[in-house]
Amino acid sequence: MGLECPNTHLRLYCNKMAKVIHNDKLLIHFFLNNLTCFALNWYMILDNTRVKKWSDLVDVFLRQYKFNVDIAPDRTSLMVMKKSNKKIVREYAHRWKDKAMHVQPSLLKKEMMTLFTNTFKSLYYEYLMAKINLKKI
Numbered sequence: 001m002g003l004e005c006p007n008t009h010l011r012l013y014c015n016k017m018a019k020v021i022h023n024d025k026l027l028i029h030f031f032l033n034n035l036t037c038f039a040l041n042w043y044m045i046l047d048n049t050r051v052k053k054w055s056d057l058v059d060v061f062l063r064q065y066k067f068n069v070d071i072a073p074d075r076t077s078l079m080v081m082k083k084s085n086k087k088i089v090r091e092y093a094h095r096w097k098d099k100a101m102h103v104q105p106s107l108l109k110k111e112m113m114t115l116f117t118n119t120f121k122s123l124y125y126e127y128l129m130a131k132i133n134l135k136k137i
Contacts, residue, residue, distance in 0.1 A: 006065035024054040073099045
């Protein structure tokens with residue numbers, strides 16, 4: 001788990017564990033297999049006296065990673081992103097799009113294009129607009 005939404009992480013885990021969804025012990029036991037880095041460390045030091053049922057683990061997990069929901073990207077955070085001079089445009093576009101996919105309510109395609117192109121400095125902006133206009137022809 002990185003900086004993703006904890007609700008999404010739980011939903012994906014439950015989908016993966018659908019055959020044992022009613023077995024709290026298995027859900028709790030195998031949950032650590034879907035965690036990495038800090039989330040795994042958090043799980044390993046978790047006070048297991050607080051976790052008797054799957055719903056208990058869900059509650060403490062959501063409380064622990066609530067900040068990921070609180071810092072979810074919005075339109076403003078997309079507008080202030082900038083491509084560094086050392087980054088390749090394609091890499092920046094992928095990073096920007098990944099962030100844009102988490103904005104709620106979802107962006108319309110036209111709005112996404114406008115926000116994205118406005119994050120470029122004038123030199124890159126002119127180059128990007130020329131490319132977009134060529135594709136329309």
